[in-house]
Amino acid sequence: MADRDVAYNERVLECFSAPRHAGPLTPGGPVYSGRAQESAAGARVVLLCHSDGDHISEMRFSAWGCPHFIAAAEWLCRELESQPLAQLNEFDIRSVQRLLAVPVEKTGRILTLEDALEALKASLSQPKTQ
Amino acid sequence: MADRDVAYNERVLECFSAPRHAGPLTPGGPVYSGRAQESAAGARVVLLCHSDGDHISEMRFSAWGCPHFIAAAEWLCRELESQPLAQLNEFDIRSVQRLLAVPVEKTGRILTLEDALEALKASLSQPKTQ
Amino acid sequence: MVKAAANRFIYLDYAATTPVDLQVAEFMAGFLTREGVFANPSSIHAPGQQAARAVEIAREQLAGLLNVRPADLIWTSGATESDNLAIIGGAHYRGRRGKHLVTMKTEHKAVLDAFAALQREGFEVSYVAPNESGLVSMDVLRAALREDTQLVSIMYVNNETGVVQDIEAIGNICRERDILFHVDAAQAVGKVALDLQALPVDLLSLTAHKFYGPKGIGALYVANRPGCQVEPILFGGGQERRLRPGTLPVHQIVGLGLAAELAASSLQDNWLHMSKLRHRLLAGISQLPGLLVNGDESERSYPGILNISALGVEGESLMLALAPVCVASGSACNAKNAEPSYVLRALGRDDATAQSAIRFSFGRYTTLAEVDFAAARYCEAIVSLRSIAKGLE
Amino acid sequence: MVKAAANRFIYLDYAATTPVDLQVAEFMAGFLTREGVFANPSSIHAPGQQAARAVEIAREQLAGLLNVRPADLIWTSGATESDNLAIIGGAHYRGRRGKHLVTMKTEHKAVLDAFAALQREGFEVSYVAPNESGLVSMDVLRAALREDTQLVSIMYVNNETGVVQDIEAIGNICRERDILFHVDAAQAVGKVALDLQALPVDLLSLTAHKFYGPKGIGALYVANRPGCQVEPILFGGGQERRLRPGTLPVHQIVGLGLAAELAASSLQDNWLHMSKLRHRLLAGISQLPGLLVNGDESERSYPGILNISALGVEGESLMLALAPVCVASGSACNAKNAEPSYVLRALGRDDATAQSAIRFSFGRYTTLAEVDFAAARYCEAIVSLRSIAKGLE
Numbered sequence A, B: 001m002a003d004r005d006v007a008y009n010e011r012v013l014e015c016f017s018a019p020r021h022a023g024p025l026t027p028g029g030p031v032y033s034g035r036a037q038e039s040a041a042g043a044r045v046v047l048l049c050h051s052d053g054d055h056i057s058e059m060r061f062s063a064w065g066c067p068h069f070i071a072a073a074e075w076l077c078r079e080l081e082s083q084p085l086a087q088l089n090e091f092d093i094r095s096v097q098r099l100l101a102v103p104v105e106k107t108g109r110i111l112t113l114e115d116a117l118e119a120l121k122a123s124l125s126q127p128k129t130q
Numbered sequence C, D: 001m002v003k004a005a006a007n008r009f010i011y012l013d014y015a016a017t018t019p020v021d022l023q024v025a026e027f028m029a030g031f032l033t034r035e036g037v038f039a040n041p042s043s044i045h046a047p048g049q050q051a052a053r054a055v056e057i058a059r060e061q062l063a064g065l066l067n068v069r070p071a072d073l074i075w076t077s078g079a080t081e082s083d084n085l086a087i088i089g090g091a092h093y094r095g096r097r098g099k100h101l102v103t104m105k106t107e108h109k110a111v112l113d114a115f116a117a118l119q120r121e122g123f124e125v126s127y128v129a130p131n132e133s134g135l136v137s138m139d140v141l142r143a144a145l146r147e148d149t150q151l152v153s154i155m156y157v158n159n160e161t162g163v164v165q166d167i168e169a170i171g172n173i174c175r176e177r178d179i180l181f182h183v184d185a186a187q188a189v190g191k192v193a194l195d196l197q198a199l200p201v202d203l204l205s206l207t208a209h210k211f212y213g214p215k216g217i218g219a220l221y222v223a224n225r226p227g228c229q230v231e232p233i234l235f236g237g238g239q240e241r242r243l244r245p246g247t248l249p250v251h252q253i254v255g256l257g258l259a260a261e262l263a264a265s266s267l268q269d270n271w272l273h274m275s276k277l278r279h280r281l282l283a284g285i286s287q288l289p290g291l292l293v294n295g296d297e298s299e300r301s302y303p304g305i306l307n308i309s310a311l312g313v314e315g316e317s318l319m320l321a322l323a324p325v326c327v328a329s330g331s332a333c334n335a336k337n338a339e340p341s342y343v344l345r346a347l348g349r350d351d352a353t354a355q356s357a358i359r360f361s362f363g364r365y366t367t368l369a370e371v372d373f374a375a376a377r378y379c380e381a382i383v384s385l386r387s388i389a390k391g392l393e
């Protein structure tokens, strides 16, 4: 009972209070995006990125949801920005749940984030022009 | 609720802890006595006295019962000793209940004492020889 | 960014619980250890009697606050138990006369769950809806009453919104029909002037920790009038007129008693102070768009509770963003539950609006500076969370 | 005449209640005021979470004393409520399987009155009689059990006589038949070594004020095994696994927790100290004729409780004559009731003998000198009261 669902670990607190990747991308170049929503009134997120063809050159998000959800989105952006595109397939969403100590009852929200990531991958695999 | 049945006033405490009139009469002379019992397992008392014909020259009691009962017997002996016999008829047992702040639920015990007093009066009205 | 003093919280959650008054805590300490009055007040020896007297003095202090006879007050472990004793005990007492009971949808869980238990026993319960500011209308209430209605339970000050029901009007309706009227006054006692000699109330619940007394002690007032009685729900040693058994927790009771006495002398000051704080907070956040006050904005509101929804903002994130300002989202009792508040839902708020609600509640120690800090922090948090969500539109 | 220090009582009524340990009282003080951890442990903000952690540490402390999982402990307002929750809640939980329940005639009123309430609901209760030293025989118990027996409640240490039942043997009989076994251990916890991992007990009641913790807080242990559960008897906010609602009284709970931890480390010393005091008192009064120890004089007795009847002496007068020695006549819970103790009657004592009983109970702070004083005072009182009654023969 010591670890209650309402506790947030340091990483959550830091990502939540300084979400450097929240907001729009730098204007210019093609925009890839993935969007997902937990349920009608549930958590919602959109992931956005620029890519130079090899790497994710910039990554941003917008989100509505609980602190774990916002922190997870921020964490995901930090982890993926500047990484090779291939990294998108390596990325293990469960690691986010673990590192941010997201309580099990919020697993659905993490899966929502995964959905958005999948949508982003799909978006990246489609040729884009701005 | 401030005055609970378990509280004893000063007079009770004094009479109970120093019952000078408990015990036998000085030997010699006719003995008058009155006895009463509240119920099978209830309070019991016997009042004893010597009389010079006009006065109650000595008065004693024995009792088994609660502190109010013992104190009431002691108080009654103090009040009646050395008094003219006529005083026996004047004596108001209710005053004992009032002065000793005997709780109402113990009224039966005070009436037991009254019964003993009546029995003592009856005993005094009968000619005795030792 | 606004800064709070290191390691200090800005506590604006007085409706969840209040700290114990320093004087009260010191007084309680005298009833615990060997040096103090620690005996069992049921014991007939002298220290027991001393403890019993302390209990009766406390009963008189509480009776003074409510203007009732001390003998009409029963000690309990808090408003939850008082509510259960009043509602279940009252329904059982009246059960032979009828099986219909009435309460409101916006009552505390301790009330609603007690009624739910009675429903499982075969009682019928009507749950009256409030209007959108949280008040029950007398017409709606009257319409809910039946020939066989035996008990009505409606709270004084709502714990989530601060809305104050018209207890006198409700009580009069109940008296006319000889219906037992129970009032959960957990959020009113010690804060709102209450004269139970004048009010037509039969049963009234209270708990000390909402007015600077200790947690875990409360009382139920049972009016001394024909037909007004409750059956016990706990059984045992015969304490408290056989209505509530168990060794009396003397230190808790004297704490409640002193807290009641202190509250009695500060009711007016408290109301003024609360009003000032409320207006200051409202002024501090008035520039924000998309805010909605939950509850009544006219006079029928306890100013110490201010419940506000912010459109487009998620509640849990708002709570965290507000730290070190300590507030509640929904009722503290449901804090672990992510469900939107049923009280706000009953006021017609949709899920999202209900979920974004923050309850600010003020107390004796709240300062204008704290409220200013909280207002600034609130504005900052709303702006920031809305901007994080902006790209979703 | 023996003299006591002015204004001091010789407190030999530890079975009625104990003073709070100084360390415990000081610790509790840190959970009351603004300077302390005063928040509502149901609140999700930081001070609320701090309070919640304190509650869980206390749960671990109590779990350590009993050797159980913290999660199996439910906070209540004391053993009275725990008894009610175990017995009424347990009977309700098992009610569909059967309606027969078993307890003993010598149980505490909190147990007996809970069973009486169940009888009014339609349950059947068998009240098993003890032998004349207060123990239940396994044959008598077995004979009382039926196919449809669902719950047995038998206490650990008797509050009037100190008699210790064979909980293990009783528990084994219940386990064989899948009967819920509740133990009122109010007089045992913190004084007698208890290992609930080893003992076949399903439900166990305790209260802090019998082991140097505060009054008004207790717990119920509910074993984590199939078929062992209780239904709530109070309804509300969902605290304590939905079994016991209400704001958790943090200061009370941490007081219980620390008291449990302190008790755990002093069980052996306590037993030795109690034994020494008991023998000293017995030695000091051994010259008086017409005394009768009520209870078991062999090993099946908690030495901290010594109940003695004095033939030919009235109980209330004896109590007063003993002052400033504070003792109990019968159970403290029945102290205002002049009826002879039903516990002693069940042991076969006649009314007069039961009424003359005095319960001496010792505690951590009792000294040999106090016991010597009490013994001398007792002798003096007996001699004096017998002499006042002498002329009646």
Ligand SMILES: Cc1ncc(COP(=O)(O)O)c(C=O)c1O
Pocket (backbone or CB within 6 Å): C245, C246, C247, C248, D015, D016, D077, D078, D079, D080, D081, D083, D108, D110, D155, D157, D158, D159, D184, D185, D186, D187, D207, D209, D216, D218, D333
């Ligand atoms: C054996 C026993 N059970 C239950 C209780 C009730 O405990 P409490 O008064 O703390 O509820 C007591 C003490 O009064 C007791 O001695």
Ligand SMILES: Cc1ncc(COP(=O)(O)O)c(C=O)c1O
Pocket (backbone or CB within 6 Å): C015, C077, C078, C079, C080, C081, C083, C108, C110, C155, C157, C158, C159, C184, C185, C186, C187, C207, C208, C209, C216, C218, C333, D245, D246, D247, D248
């Ligand atoms: C309106 C209302 N009723 C009842 C309660 C329950 O009080 P307690 O938790 O002290 O039993 C509360 C507070 O939690 C409340 O605000």
